[in-house]
Amino acid sequence: MTIGINEFIIASSLLFLIGFMGVLLRRNTLIIYMSLELMLNAVNLALVAFSRFNQAMDGAIFVFFIMTVAAAEVAVGLAIIVMLFRKKQTVSVDELNQLKG
Amino acid sequence: MVFNPNAVNSAMFMIVVLVATAGLFVLLEAYFLAILQVLVYAGAVMVLFLFIIMLLDVDKGDDLKLGRRKLSLLARFFGVCLVAFLIFNSFSEVNLPSPDLGTVGDYPGIESGIDFSTSAKSFGLILFTKYMLPFQIIGFLLLIAMIGVIVISKKQKTAE
Amino acid sequence: MNDLLINFLRETSQTNHWFVLLPEIALALLAISMLGLDLFKKSPNAPSNPASRLNTRISIIGQIGIFIAISCFGSAFYEENRVLFGGLLEQSEKTQFMRCFFVFASISITLLSDRYLGKFKLPKAEYLHLSLLVCAGFMLLVQSAHFILFFVVLEMVTVAFYVLVAFQRTHLLSLEAGLKYLTLGALSSTILLFGIVLLYGIAGNPEMAGFVQDGFQFKELQQFISLHPENLIVRLGALLVISGICFKIGAVPFQIWVPDVYQGAPTPTTAYLATASKAAGIFILIQLLQGPFLALSAFLIPFLSVICAVTILYGNIAATGQTNIKRLIGLSGISHAGYLLLGVIAAISVPFAFDAVLFYLTVYMVSSILAFGTITYLGQVEESTIELRDFNGLLHRSPFLGSLGLISLGSLAGIPPLGGFIGKLLLFWVAYQAGLFFLLAVAIIGVVISIYYYFGWLRAIVLRPEGEELVEYPLDSSPLLLSERCFFISLLTLVVILGLFPGLLLNLI
């Protein structure tokens, strides 16, 4: 069997889904955050595959940007999580329900 | 990674996934991106994650709480399965036309503009020509992230 | 070969007319100068002096300069029908208008933030820096015609917003709001991204008929999609992109963050989110629907209609029982997003609907800023927990603030002769023209329900507290500055004038 674009995309989608499940199921903000990164990664995979199969550079360039963006997001996100931890001594989302109703 | 109750283990698995993805990049002949992936993601970002996990000492918590929320978990699991099924279904139905892999040029061909290439050089060329503007913006994005991190995690000052 | 390369570079860079981006660049420079100013402070570590308004002043003056520059000499920064930055940017009269819009919003936010930051002793320079960059980002966002630029700018804005939302970092609610916005925002970005990638992948696929070289470029995408409106991947991609934008404007089912984040975020940030962010989202949505997704409209209209109807109903119904003011504004904002979606859908078939939406956005922006101004100046120590009852008898305690509140809420509720009325009128009108009768009915129900909470709020402002409610809340100790008064009075006048002479604005759009 040849590995075509479809296989890559399915792999990417599954990765995306696993990431989503992580976001959905986990209570630890850090792991949720990691799951988000995983989803971005899945997108990257898809992009690279498309770029390769479509013979177009733009996808690969986009990956470059996405990585940077992800890094920046992680930085800000972690900063917020750390501050929250300082305040509440927990990183569980269960405890983060002051804003509701 | 998703089901491991230990945060550190999760992070470790995450690194494995990222490196594996980098491997896939290599398979797709995107060597530059693969290296970036390993360096930036697996290296810097995940180290940051691990660092924070260690710092906050939150690796112990079994936050899945499978026992208590079995039912809702089950429901969600089925939901995920449903989506997975949908994905397979739709993609297998559509069957993206799978083109043959074309050749990969070494560097930008001068005659035909920017040809497809995965070399670092072509990245540089395109980034500094066509994608100059986003590139600059990315710079500002990083600046923002930096300022943000500083603002948020600066030590609390005592009010006068 | 070097020469050839240089030639090539020159050619590809030929379209990089940086001059048209001068306003954005100026804003960015202004933002950096904000940071620079801090360097000259005697003790950079000392908490910024609340009385010091140097940053604010410079920022405002700079922005006003830019505003004047765009609005009066806009043609200098405006090259229509030209390929800019290799197809990354596209300008139109509408985007010019939106640039003014964003600068205007930013000026207002700056003013609001000055008081807020002073009150909570938060660093001004950084806040202003971020908000200026956000403004520049928005301006670029509406002009972008390429998904890469679009995404990067969007992320820049979003990341800045993460920081702005969590800006009051000593405060738990702000942080929590920040985290919520962060994770949900990142999730939505990912979804959006996935949609973009799918579109890119299918559009560039050499096996597809009429495949395009650059699947990110709006125009090329449009060509491709018009050939394949039935393709599942195309549809999926478009849906995912739209849902990512729906998150930004707070449409159901991606509205869930709105009340929480609005409540927890610092008030100026909330105002920014409610006005500029929503405006940008709506604008992008229209551009996408009129551009790349035009061929999909038969497929998207039912979807958007359902979203629109549910959004209107959700926002209004959820707001009825709400007593927390900022949440209330958030929920009512959801319903406004719903009304705007009405215009967005109409815009697919009725050209004038675009103008109507922009008019509505402008009026909504001005009225919202007035409302947020009222909240900021209300003088509660804890703004996240301002309740409806805190407004009791505001008109008697402070006629100025009271009338601010009255006019702004009246406009939001769509009471003539205020601008909001004309806005709604135009929206309904275009919706009728587009034949969206069902949505029109839903919108009417929504407006009627909205009377409940707007009326409750107005009532609180007008009525003198009685009996047990006779708790006088102290007003902000520091009185309103003259400049602030002038600013708000001019906004008030604007709201009224837009109601009486809506043509003034409509001619500009």
Place this chain on the structure above:
Amino acid sequence: MDILTILLIILFTPLVASLVIILIGKERRKWAPAIALLGSIGILISTTGLFLESQEFSYQYSWEWLSFGENTFYLGFVFDNIGATMLAMVSIVSLCITVFSMGYMSDDPARGRYFAGLSFFMFSMLGIILSSNLIMIFLFWELVGFSSYLLIGHYFDKNEARQASQKAFIVNRIGDFGFLIGIILTYWQFGTTNLEAIAGAVGVDASLISHLIGGLLICGFIGKSAQFPLHVWLPDAMAGPTPVSALIHAATMVAAGIYLLIRIDCLLTLEVLTFIAYLGTFVAVYAGFCAFAQKDIKRILAYSTLSQLGYMAAILGLGYSGIALFHLITHAFFKALLFLGAGAVIHACHHEQSIDKMGGLFKKMPITATSFIIGTLALCGVYGLSGFYSKDAILIAALDSNFQLFLLLILGAFLTAGYMGRLIWTVFLGKANSENADHAHEVSPIMSGPLIVLTLFAVLVGLNHYWPFGLGGIVSLDLDHLHHLEHYKSMHKTVLIWGSAAWIVGLLGSLLFYGRGSKADRLQDKAPKLYAFLESRLWMDELYAFYVNKIQQRLADILSFLDEVLLRGFIIRGGAGLVGVLGVGLRILQVGRLNAYYLWFFVGLILLWLYAAS
């Protein structure tokens, strides 16, 4: 002066008087009686002037009052024989009553209001008389109702006045309901409401009239003339000042009903006329019985009025509108006389109205008593007095056309004499039965004067051939018709015998039965059940009370409740509540936990996917 001007003067003199009284202010209210008197005199003078001016009594004038599209409504005057007769009667009677009122109301603090009302009443009444078309009649018809409402409610602090005035107005409105619809249908049927034009049209094609229109139009008559079943207001209306009763019950308001019938005679089909005849006869008898069980002097007279109106209706139903008018005129005078006499008695007895508490007044107030007795005799139809002529004619006509009706009407005549005899014997003979009656003395000349004048009229007005200015043309016409009937002579004899027997038997019988100046009612003692039955008046009032309080009010309350609960409470509040509950439900969705929020996204995405895939 031309006729129109005089007619306008006649019509507006009382209105002006009324307005002047209202406008002169509280301080000068003592001038009110004088102004009203001036008004009345003015009417009389101008009426006389009018009669001198125009001998032929045929005059029409119309104004276009209002016009939409092709529909134009006219208001206008008609001055013909019938109107002239009525005008003469009204102007005389009202002058007498006004004069009498000056005495009667001399100690009433609110006489300004009283006289203004009186003048206004005259204005309305004159308006009816002079109207040439149904719309204008209806206008003034309602105004008559309104002014009677004001006058009946004169003693507004008394509960019975409140009830009575309300009842009078509302019952009249019920009649007007039919009347109004009748007028409107008439308009569409004939394209005009001008009576003359209608009469012309009917003359051309008799098929234009219908039972429906006729039946609806006579509703107005039934209400205003207090015919069964809308008669309930009349006895209650005695709550007003006595001169008002005289004005309303004798001369004007109730007469307006008969007058209307005379006017619209041409519109009534045979069946409707027969119905009127039977109705009138029934009322004549019914009211006669009722009068036996009344103790209030004014209420007895009121029932007597009812009864006499029944006579008029009966004869009209039999087709003799002229005789109805004749009886109307004679009745107006002697009934006014009786009411004013009763008023004098009441005034003398310090507003004591129960006949049981009077007695022996003949000696104390001879003028009043004499005139009252003459009036009674006229009412009973004693030969030579005015009542005789008209009643005689009625009975002859009845005998000629319908024997059953004749018998009943004769019965009515017996009854009339009976209860009137009871009244006279109890009030004037014997000894005073109460302190008030004991202290009674003759009334002042200003009150006895009108009595005397009216007595004269009561005696003489029956001689219709001698009416001045050629009045009563239609009366003579009908009487002549009667005289030329086949068996006129024999019928006349029969009627004469029966009529005389009626009043003699009635008066003597009642004298024997009740005795002189008795303290208690004999009938009540001897046959309490019968008395109670008569007093119940066929339970009509109870029926009305039951309807008003139990049915109408209950229905209103129930509807009000439903309105409040179902519409406001259930739908409106329910809707609001539903929204509120939904709002709370949506707030619950906003749990604040991030995982739940992710779930939103998740569900949203699944839905999207499903939509895209479908």
Place this chain on the structure above:
Amino acid sequence: MHSQLLFSAIWLPFIIGVLFLILPQNKSTSSYRLLGITGGFWPFVVAWFLYSQYQSDGLGGYCFEFILPTGLESLGIYLHLGLNGISLPLFILSATVGAAAILYALDSKDARLNLYIGLLLIMLSGLMGTFASIDLFFFYFFHEFALIPTFVMVLIWGGLARRVIALEMTIYLTLGALLSLIGLIALYQQSGADSFTMIALKEALANQPLSETIQSNIFALLFFGLGILVSLFPFHSWAPKGYAAAPTGAAMLHAGVLKKFGLYGLLQIAIPLLPSGASQWSLWLCVLGLCNILIIGLVTLSQKDLKQMIGYSSVMHMGYAFIGLATFSILGAGGVLLLLVAHGLSVALLFLLSTSIYKRFASFDMTAMGGLGKIAPNLSVFYVLAIMASIGLPGFANFWGEFLIFTALAENESMRWVLYLAALGIIISAVYGLKSVGLIVFGNPPKHIQVFENQASNDMNFSEKTSALILILSLLLVGVFPKIFSDRANEALEPLYNSQTISSTASTAVSIFTSTSTEKSVHSDLDACEDSLALNEGLYHE
């Protein structure tokens, strides 16, 4: 010049009203008074002056046209003012009621009087604008403009339950306004006139009538939208409560004038422009109108609260107007117009008096009243007259309105059942009207009410009297000489209601004069009769 005057009747009260809001509160000097009177009476003066100058030869039957662009020209919207025979009476009505309300308010010694008067004046200016607008957009706009002060006044000065009631009122009125707005937009859109002026719409629709379905749909929107504003039967519940809660001036102006917006809209716009749509809804018009008359009439009967009773009675009387409109005849329309004017005046008068009565008894509960005749004779007289006017006593304007409507109903054989039911209303209204008079005026004053010996101090003061007189005299004027409005209205209604479509759809059965051939002979004879009569008319017989 005249059109400038017309415009000034709108802006002058507005400016003075704003002045009242801006000027220092809690002061009441004679200059304030003068200012208020100027603002209140200027429209009154202008209205009557324009009445005297009215000549219906303007474009499209409109006089005193005034056009001012406001920046919405691209949408075909201009501030286009003008009066025709239909709007003129209502224009005068609002000026009259406004003058009375403001005069009454000026002397009311209310707390925050300046605010109150300011709001009233603003409301007045909106009212004047509503009826002077030819442009449908501004017609609607001014209506909303006048509504806002109503809400505010209910909120501030409303009775005990003001919160709920003001809310309910607001919601209902907003709903109605929105529905009718959509209807107007639809009308504009479908007509293709590219202009919001009634004149252009009329022309466009005359040239190119809409299809029946569209007409029916648009009419339904307008009917229910405007119906809610006029308190059509199932949507009436805001009105009585709202009026009960509203302060006098607001209740007078709203119940008296502003509410007429809806009927005016149906009369001037909806029915003439959408004749076949209207005829499809005519049964509903009749049935709901009858519900208003009969059901609400009976509900009125069981009211204890004076103001609520007046409120319900006003709801009831609106039923006449609806069934009058359902006749689609010029006669019915004229009747409705007269009824609108009459009802506006009488209900305003009643609200005014009810407040005066309240001042005497400190309660609106009628069962706790009594003996007003002793306490304040003048007030009693006014009250009795006002009630009589509202129950349609001839001599007052209401009579003509009801009479014409009834007459119009009977024109059509198939509509007569409506007449029979509707006319029951005159009994019902008499019952509740007299009941209230009986409870209030008759009897003796309750013990706790302090009655001064000197009646003058109990009775109405000057401004109370004057404002009541203005209203009652106007009622009498129209009642005695309905021609002052009817002729002009007739001219304006003729082209609207005499068009072929209306007459063909509305009258299936025509009166005997024109239909059946068998009665031809009668017809001619009758004509002869009438001719001879006409000869008689106007001739003096010496």
